[in-house]
Amino acid sequence: MEKRQNRPSKAEVQTTKLNKIPVPGEGTDDTEFSAEEAAEAFKQNRSADRNAFASNRQENEEGSETR
16 A cells, blocks of 8 residues: 655655745845944934834823813
């Protein structure tokens, strides 16, 4: 009696697109970025955090005046 398996073969797994090793410079899923890009993103994030903090503080101060 033949034993049936519901698992893909090794060849099927290796040829599945999601299981392939990415080749640098190919494809649109390039996740590499330069140190300059990272620094700019960090600056923008810190600036946004400061703006949000100042806005929240102002809202809290306005809310405490009406109590």
